[in-house]
Amino acid sequence: MASDRKLFNFEEVEKHDKTKDCWLIISGKVYDVTSFMDDHPGGDEVLLSATRKDATNDFEDVGHSDSARETMKEYCIGEIDESTVPAKRTHIPPQQPNYNHDKTPEFIIKILQFLVPLLILGLAFVVRHYTKKE
Incomplete structure (x- = not known):
């Protein structure tokens, strides 16, 4: 990388998230791909979806050719200050402790949660009473 290449912080880079910029x-590394938007084989939407974050995984997951990697060099304008890039956020789905698979109304579920243990207890009492040896 030439010595005239700049060190960018993340806040500065994430502002450049439009088709014309x-x-x-x-x-x-930081790449200004504005002039490549119309030529990108996957379309400009693919490039736009990779803005405002570290797009390394997005780029590597596609499996770009050696030719594509060579072409990238002409768009490189500097390096990113890694200390300014936010930590990756992991999506944590909301907890659903009593997921209602069959869409049964909630009040029926609550009644059953209350009644089933009582019915089991009652059944145990009846069985014990009628099987009791005298």
């Missing part, structure tokens, strides 16, 4: 972070 698009920068990407890939493998620690």
Whole structure:
């Protein structure tokens, strides 16, 4: 990388997230791909979806050719200050302790949660009473 390449912080790079002004972070480098938007084989939507984050995984998951990797060099404008890139957020789905698979109304579920243990207890009492040896 030439010595005239700049070190960018994440806040500066994430501002460039439009078709007419698009920068990407890939493998620690910053790429201004604005002039490549119309030529990208996957379309400009693919590039736009990779903005405002570290797009390294997005880039690597596609399996770009050696030719594509070579072409990238002409769009590189600097490096990212890794200390300014936010930690990756992991999606944690909301907890659903009593997921209602069959869409039974909630009040019926509550009644059954109350009655079933009572019915089991009552059944145990009846069985014990009638099987009791005298």
